[in-house]
Amino acid sequence: MFIIQRRDFDILISALKQRGYTVVGPAVRDNAIVYDEVNSASDFPVGWTDEQEKATYRLKRRADEALFGYSVGPQSWKRFLFPSHVKLLSVVKKGKTMEIQSDASNEKPPQYAFIGVRSCELNAIVIQDKVFMNEQFSDPTYVLRRHNAFIVAVNCTQSGGTCFCVSMNTGPRVKGKFDLALTEVVGNGVHHFVAEVGSDKGAEVMKEVPHKNADASGAGVAEKLVDATAQHMGRTMNTDGIKELLFNNIDSAHWDDVARRCLMCANCTMVCPTCFCSTVEDATDLSGDYAERWRRWDSCFTMDFGKVTGGNFRPSSKARYRQWMTHKLASWINQFGASGCVGCGRCITWCPVGIDITAEAEALRKNSVRIEAEHSTGV
Amino acid sequence: MNARKPKVAVYKFASCDGCQLSLLDAEEELLAIAGTIDISYFPEASRRMVRGPYDIGLVEGSVTTPHDVERIRAVRKECRTLITIGACATAGGIQALRNWKDVKEFTRIVYANPEHISTLDRSLPIGSFVHVDFELRGCPINKFQLIEVIVAYLHKRKPNIPTHSVCIDCKLKGNVCVMVANGTPCLGPVTHVGCGALCPSYQRGCYGCYGPMDSANTSALSAHMIEHGATKHELMLMFRGFNAYAEAFRRESDSHE
Numbered sequence: 214m215f216i217i218q219r220r221d222f223d224i225l226i227s228a229l230k231q232r233g234y235t236v237v238g239p240a241v242r243d244n245a246i247v248y249d250e251v252n253s254a255s256d257f258p259v260g261w262t263d264e265q266e267k268a269t270y271r272l273k274r275r276a277d278e279a280l281f282g283y284s285v286g287p288q289s290w291k292r293f294l295f296p297s298h299v300k301l302l303s304v305v306k307k308g309k310t311m312e313i314q315s316d317a318s319n320e321k322p323p324q325y326a327f328i329g330v331r332s333c334e335l336n337a338i339v340i341q342d343k344v345f346m347n348e349q350f351s352d353p354t355y356v357l358r359r360h361n362a363f364i365v366a367v368n369c370t371q372s373g374g375t376c377f378c379v380s381m382n383t384g385p386r387v388k389g390k391f392d393l394a395l396t397e398v399v400g401n402g403v404h405h406f407v408a409e410v411g412s413d414k415g416a417e418v419m420k421e422v423p424h425k426n427a428d429a430s431g432a433g434v435a436e437k438l439v440d441a442t443a444q445h446m447g448r449t450m451n452t453d454g455i456k457e458l459l460f461n462n463i464d465s466a467h468w469d470d471v472a473r474r475c476l477m478c479a480n481c482t483m484v485c486p487t488c489f490c491s492t493v494e495d496a497t498d499l500s501g502d503y504a505e506r507w508r509r510w511d512s513c514f515t516m517d518f519g520k521v522t523g524g525n526f527r528p529s530s531k532a533r534y535r536q537w538m539t540h541k542l543a544s545w546i547n548q549f550g551a552s553g554c555v556g557c558g559r560c561i562t563w564c565p566v567g568i569d570i571t572a573e574a575e576a577l578r579k580n581s582v583r584i585e586a587e588h589s590t591g592v
Numbered sequence: 593m594n595a596r597k598p599k600v601a602v603y604k605f606a607s608c609d610g611c612q613l614s615l616l617d618a619e620e621e622l623l624a625i626a627g628t629i630d631i632s633y634f635p636e637a638s639r640r641m642v643r644g645p646y647d648i649g650l651v652e653g654s655v656t657t658p659h660d661v662e663r664i665r666a667v668r669k670e671c672r673t674l675i676t677i678g679a680c681a682t683a684g685g686i687q688a689l690r691n692w693k694d695v696k697e698f699t700r701i702v703y704a705n706p707e708h709i710s711t712l713d714r715s716l717p718i719g720s721f722v723h724v725d726f727e728l729r730g731c732p733i734n735k736f737q738l739i740e741v742i743v744a745y746l747h748k749r750k751p752n753i754p755t756h757s758v759c760i761d762c763k764l765k766g767n768v769c770v771m772v773a774n775g776t777p778c779l780g781p782v783t784h785v786g787c788g789a790l791c792p793s794y795q796r797g798c799y800g801c802y803g804p805m806d807s808a809n810t811s812a813l814s815a816h817m818i819e820h821g822a823t824k825h826e827l828m829l830m831f832r833g834f835n836a837y838a839e840a841f842r843r844e845s846d847s848h849e
């Protein structure tokens with residue numbers, strides 16, 4: 214463990230820039246903390262925090278000048294590793310043949326350094342790794358971006374109102390898979406970061422950033438901050454037998470209840486850091502001699518998603534919400550060996566009508582228990 | 593492509609001309625289009641009028657008079673493919689607000705000699721009278737979508753015109769949601785995409801210019817807004833805009849009367 218003083222934080226950013234990284238970190242834009250290109254600590258949300266509840270997000274001033282004193286915002290790192298729009302290829306007609314051209318931006322995407330990756334987000338990246346770079350399939354647009362990425366993780370020293378990483382066993386302490394991990398300690402006249410090195414790349418960068426070794430008490434303070442965060446989760450999700458809960462309740466009346474409230478707007482899937490669905494659109498120009506193929510984010514909430522020759526396999530809102538939650542919390546486990554939910558709370562905060570996955574799971578459980586009880590007493 | 597250039601006609605019914613202007617506004621693209629297609633009938637832009645039949649007919653505007661009814665039937669007969677452009681042609685337009693009132697009373701107030709006015713009591717979309725092959729939404733339409741539809745029809749492929757919520761476009765662009773972050777009422781979750789989430793990109797709530805999206809749950813959005821202080825009257829007005837007479841919006845505004 215090392216200690217980096219706040220005044221030396223910019224040296225970390227410039228060390229990364231000098232290595233050719235496009236440095237992305239938190240920044241305030243349009244009343245929220247988003248992830249954007251940053252050049253120095255002054256681009257960070259200095260002294261800002263957020264208050265989150267279902268369907269509500271508000272920026273608030275902090276009493277200190279913390280750089281990482283907020284919880285996760287509307288965006289995730291997904292938008293850099295798995296961009297919302299990607300041109301896959303273009304096709305040019307040449308007489309009786311045609312030429313397929315791949316897109317340069319995919320062959321040489323920016324080399325990203327992400328500063329401020331939270332534990333739930335790191336877990337989400339690991340989940341997307343399983344989707345986009347497994348033994349069977351590998352998506353070249355993802356692989357290149359991911360392999361070259363440098364990750365500066367940050368331990369959470371406060372919990373957001375919709376966070377439930379403790380329930381999902383994905384935080385708040387970052388474990389592995391980072392290059393550097395920081396815990397911000399601010400107050401009582403100190404402002405520094407307790408740093409942990411997670412890779413050779415991370416060790417190389419650390420050489421250029423002034424630091425000293427952290428003694429036991431220095432590291433202990435950081436530990437305590439993260440422990441306290443774990444005690445103050447905004448939400449909890451009971452994951453006992455969750456797979457069975459969902460699989461056994463395909464016909465629950467509760468789905469009709471959610472469908473009445475759900476807008477089918479798809480915000481939840483767009484903000485979710487693990488959702489990976491996309492669609493492919495082909496477009497020709499007027500001459501018909503040139504065509505492009507684009508990939509863009511899609512969602513199981515759209516009507517088009519289930520459209521196949523002959524019909525739509527998920528035309529009702531009920532079926533679409535059920536698909537999302539059942540995939541996320543149950544079939545994902547069969548498919549990828551882990552839950553598709555890392556407890557980041559984004560789908561709760563950014564649902565325009567505040568549908569809360571933890572509350573829906575709880576309601577499904579209550580409904581299920583009630584029905585079981587009725588069955589066993591012969592009602 | 594055929595040796596013969598496909599013939600295109602552009603018609604106007606009750607409308608403000610804004611959608612036809614989107615076509616004219618696509619100057620650069622239009623030049624390219626002009627080389628590939630024959631714009632045979634477009635009174636707004638040219639005096640040249642080649643007789644039908646036409647391969648594609650683009651119709652702007654709603655049907656508001658008995659004469660319009662006759663004319664749209666004739667138009668349908670002379671066009672192989674009929675595409676409506678804009679909220680008027682697709683949902684009756686802003687002039688459909690009169691559908692809730694007494695038109696005779698309006699004509700009495702507005703015209704010195706109302707007996708010369710021959711009008712229907714409602715403003716209705718083209719699709720209420722004839723079969724429409726494709727309805728392009730928007731008030732006004734997005735010129736890039738119009739070009740996409742024309743090109744797709746010329747090349748006999750499906751146009752890439754999604755029908756989902758405006759919210760998806762907001763998120764694709766990386767916008768911060770104005771409803772969640774600012775508490776600004778926004779019709780985006782129930783509105784059809786097409787504008788590229790224009791208003792939310794400038795920190796405004798969506799006005800619903802592209803009409804209801806494919807599975808609009810307007811009552812759930814209203815319930816949420818009422819919980820957050822909107823009045824029934826405000827909701828009635830919110831849904832009674834350019835697409836007031838589109839079914840999902842019409843039912844919703846009626847429920848707040």
Ligand code: SF4
Binds near residue numbers: 554
């Ligand atoms: S389902 Fe919701 S809480 Fe879980 S990871 Fe996705 S956005 Fe976060």
Ligand code: SF4
Binds near residue numbers: 478566567568
């Ligand atoms: S759960 Fe919320 S965000 Fe997701 S589709 Fe339904 S209304 Fe939209």
Ligand code: SF4
Binds near residue numbers: 760762767769770
């Ligand atoms: S600003 Fe409006 S359109 Fe955009 S995500 Fe929010 S509710 Fe949807």
